[in-house]
Amino acid sequence: MSSLYDRLSPVVQTLPPSGIRRFFDLANQMEDVISLGVGEPDFVTPWHVREACFYSLERGFTTYTSNKGLPELRKAIADYLQKFDLQYDPEELVVTVGGSEAIDIALRTLICPGDEVLIPEPAYVSYRPCAVLAGGRAVGIPTFAADDFRLMPEHLRARITPQSKVLILCFPSNPTGAIMTRQDLQAIADVVIEHDLFVVSDEIYAELTYEGEHVSIASLPGMKERTVVISGMSKAFAMTGWRIGYAAAPPEILNLMLKIHQYTIMCAPIMGQKAALEALLHGESEKRHMVERYDQRRRLIVKGFRDIGLACHEPKGAFYAFPDIRSTGLTSEQFAEQLLHYGVAVVPGNVFGEGGEGFVRCSYATSTENIQKALGRIGQFVQHLKQNSSQPVPAPSKAAK
Incomplete structure (x- = not known):
């Protein structure tokens, strides 16, 4: 017997939900997570x-x-x-x-x-x-x-x-x-x-x-x-x-x-x-100030990824870095999911199309302190992967805040 709702738009039914939102929702269920996933300025409107x-x-x-x-x-x-x-x-x-x-x-x-x-x-x-x-x-x-x-x-x-x-x-x-x-x-x-x-x-x-x-x-x-x-x-x-x-x-x-x-x-x-x-x-002056701050954070996060051992092309615009995580042997989804265990939320590159597989998106529209702290945690995660290549990282904790 067909359901009343079987007649809803097949076009809309087949659309996938946003891959970005899934990781926001996971991060929101956990304590002490630094989000590098939000594509939003951390500045308040002037x-x-x-x-x-x-x-x-x-x-x-x-x-x-x-x-x-x-x-x-x-x-x-x-x-x-x-x-x-x-x-x-x-x-x-x-x-x-x-x-x-x-x-x-x-x-x-x-x-x-x-x-x-x-x-x-x-x-x-x-x-x-x-x-x-x-x-x-x-x-x-x-x-x-x-x-x-x-x-x-x-x-x-x-x-x-x-x-x-x-x-x-x-x-x-x-x-x-x-x-x-x-x-x-x-x-x-x-x-x-x-x-x-x-x-x-x-x-x-x-x-x-x-x-x-x-x-x-x-x-x-x-x-x-x-x-x-x-x-x-x-x-x-x-x-x-x-x-x-x-x-x-x-x-x-x-x-x-x-x-x-x-x-x-x-x-x-x-x-x-x-x-x-x-x-x-x-x-104009506030805008210029915010852009200068983003530029400082951009250089910090790119250098940080490279120091960790993750290749990262130099982003010359917007406020995202897109590091290459293929050297870890993980897919984009695996990397993002397991990194949550270390308290950092990023967006897997595959949600942006097939060409994004092997990368993750990291927004640097957050404070320098958060970026430095996140880089430290990502470094620990990558080091764990290198030392325990045959041992998977435990599943992220889902303890509510």
């Missing part, structure tokens, strides 16, 4: 930004805004994007509920049933599910540590078929910290134009570029008209919980994205938009 929100509430700003967002915020975003050589009119921008909504509505606008979405992997865990939910088919493109996890044009070409339609880019990269230079992106742009692809460029970590300059593929000749640029306030301005993102695109694309936004969201919360405006207009 006071003047929070104060702008309070003041907006005091003045009664509790209503809807226009669907696209506050005109003054969109003007500030357009001005801000000019530092990346991106020229957008405020009417070519929509304020979204985080960058996540922007990714979703961009893909739902660009994809027809059966279209292929090309995703350089390892990649942020949401891209594949969002492509599938939009009716597309996700196709992974491998990137490699030997190439500093940059997308190489020959690897892109190898995955293109007549059904290919959208390329998703995320540089600086979550989870690898890789960046793409102007020369790197020009080679990709040439392939994109040759095969008439669209691009969704997730640039949420643009400001967290530690070497060289951040370059948007939309700033290259012939690319603005086929690219949706996505970013937001979460990472650079320590505003994850405010859920303010945005998308910039040609009117032909943006106006269709806006239809989905209108029917599903209406608008981003006005008090968050007011706070975002304050951050963009007056938050």
Whole structure:
């Protein structure tokens, strides 16, 4: 006899749950665990930004805004994007509920049933599910540590078929910290134009570029008209919980994205938009300070992994290190699960796609003290593995906090 619930969406039923959340849940059941798994700044949103929100509430700003967002915020975003050589009119921008909504509505606008979405992997865990939910088919493109996890044009070409339609880019990269230079992106742009692809460029970590300059593929000749640029306030301005993102695109694309936004969201919360405006207009010094701190932590954690004996390519952006743990003989899942016994939570690389197997993602968006303590524990764990190669590490304790 069939169940009432057998008729629920088979597409959603077959989507795997987030692999990142599983390790958060395990860590939350245990005592004295240092988390290197959270992709979230450990800084509190600057006071003047929070104060702008309070003041907006005091003045009664509790209503809807226009669907696209506050005109003054969109003007500030357009001005801000000019530092990346991106020229957008405020009417070519929509304020979204985080960058996540922007990714979703961009893909739902660009994809027809059966279209292929090309995703350089390892990649942020949401891209594949969002492509599938939009009716597309996700196709992974491998990137490699030997190439500093940059997308190489020959690897892109190898995955293109007549059904290919959208390329998703995320540089600086979550989870690898890789960046793409102007020369790197020009080679990709040439392939994109040759095969008439669209691009969704997730640039949420643009400001967290530690070497060289951040370059948007939309700033290259012939690319603005086929690219949706996505970013937001979460990472650079320590505003994850405010859920303010945005998308910039040609009117032909943006106006269709806006239809989905209108029917599903209406608008981003006005008090968050007011706070975002304050951050963009007056938050440069705090942003610069946070980026400097991330850079210090980046060098600390990379050196620490190498001193332990784990190869680690140098992440030049975002706030993640992606050490190679294959020398331990463990899979990514085994390494992450057993490391919990030593009180450190990391994310297994395989949750970011097949190319992530043999690596783990470690966020250095935490205090220097926590990073040093975590490196000490990881060192003990790796040393235990070397000395007891035939003896498995005991299963992690699940004692509740």
